[in-house]
Amino acid sequence: MGNMTRRELLSRTGKLAVGATVAGLVPNTLLSGAAKPNIIFILIDDLRWDHLGCMGHPFLKTPGMDRLAGEGVHFTNAFCTTSLCSPSRASFLTGQYVHRHGVKDNLSAWDNEKNHTFFDNLKEAGYRNAFIGKWHMPGKIPKIDSLDRFITFDASGGQGYYYNCPLIIDGVRTERPGRYITTDLTDYAIQFIEEKSEKPFCLYLSHKAVHSPWRPPKDLDGIYQNEDLSFLPREYFSFISFLSGKIIEGAPPATTEYNYRNYCESLAAFDRELVRLLDELDKLGITHNTAVVLAGDNGYSWGEHMDVGKRDASEVNMRIPFIVRYPRGTVKPGRRPEGMALNIDLAPTLLDLAGAAPGKDCDGLSLKPVLENRKEKVRGSFLYEYFKDFPYNVPEQCGVRTERHIYITYRGRRKAGIFDVNKDPGYRKNLIGTPEGKRMLPEMKRLLAQYRGGADNGK
Amino acid sequence: MENKYGRIEKAAFLKRFMIPVTTALLGWLVLHLVSEHLGWIESRVMYKFAMNVVHVVLCSYLAFNGFFVYRAMCMRGAGLAERIAGSYITPMAYAIKEIIRVSEFFTVGESFYYCLCAYPVLGMFVGQAGLLALSEILCRVYYKKRNLYNGNAVTVLPVAVFIASMTALYFLFFYDAGAMVFFAYSELYKLIFK
Numbered sequence: 296m297g298n299m300t301r302r303e304l305l306s307r308t309g310k311l312a313v314g315a316t317v318a319g320l321v322p323n324t325l326l327s328g329a330a331k332p333n334i335i336f337i338l339i340d341d342l343r344w345d346h347l348g349c350m351g352h353p354f355l356k357t358p359g360m361d362r363l364a365g366e367g368v369h370f371t372n373a374f375c376t377t378s379l380c381s382p383s384r385a386s387f388l389t390g391q392y393v394h395r396h397g398v399k400d401n402l403s404a405w406d407n408e409k410n411h412t413f414f415d416n417l418k419e420a421g422y423r424n425a426f427i428g429k430w431h432m433p434g435k436i437p438k439i440d441s442l443d444r445f446i447t448f449d450a451s452g453g454q455g456y457y458y459n460c461p462l463i464i465d466g467v468r469t470e471r472p473g474r475y476i477t478t479d480l481t482d483y484a485i486q487f488i489e490e491k492s493e494k495p496f497c498l499y500l501s502h503k504a505v506h507s508p509w510r511p512p513k514d515l516d517g518i519y520q521n522e523d524l525s526f527l528p529r530e531y532f533s534f535i536s537f538l539s540g541k542i543i544e545g546a547p548p549a550t551t552e553y554n555y556r557n558y559c560e561s562l563a564a565f566d567r568e569l570v571r572l573l574d575e576l577d578k579l580g581i582t583h584n585t586a587v588v589l590a591g592d593n594g595y596s597w598g599e600h601m602d603v604g605k606r607d608a609s610e611v612n613m614r615i616p617f618i619v620r621y622p623r624g625t626v627k628p629g630r631r632p633e634g635m636a637l638n639i640d641l642a643p644t645l646l647d648l649a650g651a652a653p654g655k656d657c658d659g660l661s662l663k664p665v666l667e668n669r670k671e672k673v674r675g676s677f678l679y680e681y682f683k684d685f686p687y688n689v690p691e692q693c694g695v696r697t698e699r700h701i702y703i704t705y706r707g708r709r710k711a712g713i714f715d716v717n718k719d720p721g722y723r724k725n726l727i728g729t730p731e732g733k734r735m736l737p738e739m740k741r742l743l744a745q746y747r748g749g750a751d752n753g754k
Numbered sequence: 755m756e757n758k759y760g761r762i763e764k765a766a767f768l769k770r771f772m773i774p775v776t777t778a779l780l781g782w783l784v785l786h787l788v789s790e791h792l793g794w795i796e797s798r799v800m801y802k803f804a805m806n807v808v809h810v811v812l813c814s815y816l817a818f819n820g821f822f823v824y825r826a827m828c829m830r831g832a833g834l835a836e837r838i839a840g841s842y843i844t845p846m847a848y849a850i851k852e853i854i855r856v857s858e859f860f861t862v863g864e865s866f867y868y869c870l871c872a873y874p875v876l877g878m879f880v881g882q883a884g885l886l887a888l889s890e891i892l893c894r895v896y897y898k899k900r901n902l903y904n905g906n907a908v909t910v911l912p913v914a915v916f917i918a919s920m921t922a923l924y925f926l927f928f929y930d931a932g933a934m935v936f937f938a939y940s941e942l943y944k945l946i947f948k
Contacts, residue, residue, distance in 0.1 A: 532801075532809070691859075
């Protein structure tokens with residue numbers, strides 16, 4: 296090698312690179328100055344991480360999500376940093392923890408002056424941006440200059456309706472009689488994708504599904520009516536909603552079984568629309584160069600801890616589905632990396648894929664190294680926060696989740712706890728008073744203080 | 755207000771007020787305690803059955819007990835004010851229990867404001883008003899037939915209270931699945947506490 300000329304060196308490097316690409320070891324994108332990828336982020340509301348056919352659900356069939364998982368990277372250890380709609384949505388958009396972006400609950404307004412979304416960076420990088428669907432952050436629907444298309448709704452306090460939901464299309468209220476919202480939003484998404492343009496696009500498709508009050512479309516109504524539900528947790532019962540403080544607003548006063556079946560049927564409707572969207576990408580021939588990310592805003596309890604909801608640091612509420620399919624930039628598709636992925640990682644990941652830089656105040660980390668199989672994980676812990684969301688009966692809490700344990704502290708009378716999430720996912724055995732817990736406590740406290748004072752450095 | 759049930763013998767305070775009210779309170783307490791202590795049942799089927807039954811009974815008890823307390827007090831010659839106050843003792847006790855319970859999560863002011871949320875406290879109070887009005891009309895019909903009530907069975911006030919109560923319940927729980935009222939409740943919360 297010592298006597299090799301520059302030309303020989305370049306030639307050999309080129310041959311090695313081609314060989315590695317052919318062998319599938321290195322994605323093409325690393326070796327070429329190819330065009331920027333298109334981006335589609337699909338946010339589904341209240342979807343549990345385990346409610347996909349490919350996750351072994353007893354009866355759900357989700358060919359769309361299964362296809363994404365099979366052709367992409369499925370982060371089965373993905374979490375939201377706050378298990379509540381509005382705060383988590385703001386975290387996806389900004390890449391920040393809640394204490395930084397300030398949307399602490401479903402009543403704290405989005406500060407459009409202070410907060411910047413990844414759309415701003417993508418716009419600068421030459422993207423055509425669209426937000427279609429559920430915005431659901433308190434306050435007036437903002438004017439976001441970096442969006443070329445903004446379709447949303449404000450009905451029912453921003454939750455929207457499954458049927459006949461009026462849309463606000465680029466600021467103009469439009470009635471949608473007879474329309475089912477999951478289909479309606481997908482129609483607009485496809486319309487945006489089909490628009491001819493020299494620019495790459497970024498589409499943020501934010502569904503109302505599968506948030507309560509669940510209503511499937513007529514042709515899917517009842518498809519899971521006779522399925523056996525004996526796999527639901529032992530502590531669940533039909534009238535959980537009758538427990539003090541469980542129903543506040545929104546969840547229909549019906550049995551848990553009735554609501555659960557409607558949830559699954561509404562999910563089937565979502566997946567059908569996802570299949571339609573993915574087929575459209577195939578038809579347009581842009582699948583290879585389009586990064587599709589699918590995630591849920593938070594998890595959901597269906598009977599665990601005698602709860603139907605999402606508002607605390609339990610495993611089922613924190614875990615979210617998170618899949619990235621980007622054929623051009625993925626090595627070994629179909630993988631399930633062990634590392635933790637977070638909602639705050641979306642923004643830096645998309646910006647990294649687009650060749651744009653995230654802001655300095657971004658707390659999340661890019662998952663691109665994991666997609667390229669250069670790393671199995673990007674972090675060892677993260678901060679969980681839940682701020683008071685009156686009138687829901689959940690204490691304010693924050694904590695640190697590591698790969699094996701969670702340390703959680705509460706405001707008020709409830710005592711702090713450390714739990715082994717692998718051995719005890721139901722948090723039944725508090726380790727804080729045990730020798731093991733006492734050993735862990737100082738480090739957990741240090742991490743918590745660090746996270747609340749500064750950015751996530753991945754330690 | 756003239757007591758048109760004048761021909762019904764007025765029992766002692768203990769009998770006409772304390773016994774119906776205390777019975778209703780004890781019934782609620784027993785149901786509440788039972789509902790909190792069913793975790794010992796090993797059989798999943800039995801546990802689920804017991805939890806379902808107890809919670810449906812408890813919920814119905816809280817929702818409808820005023821109707822029966824009112825009637826029991828009426829039969830013992832209690833006046834209108836006593837009948838109304840007595841019928842609201844159990845709901846009030848439930849509201850106090852809820853205020854104490856939610857004070858784990860909320861400030862004192864918020865804990866009281868929590869009771870204005872449709873589910874469960876405000877809804878129970880509003881529904882109770884309609885049931886008392888209905889109970890009053892049924893008591894009048896019953897005693898009028900026996901010549902123990904000397905007025906019209908159906909008058910404007912109880913009918914108006916019943917209609918107002920049912921209309922309020924419709925908006926609290928059914929119109930837009932209660933979302934509109936909840937939105938107004940949340941906006942008022944922001945004005946007061948944020």
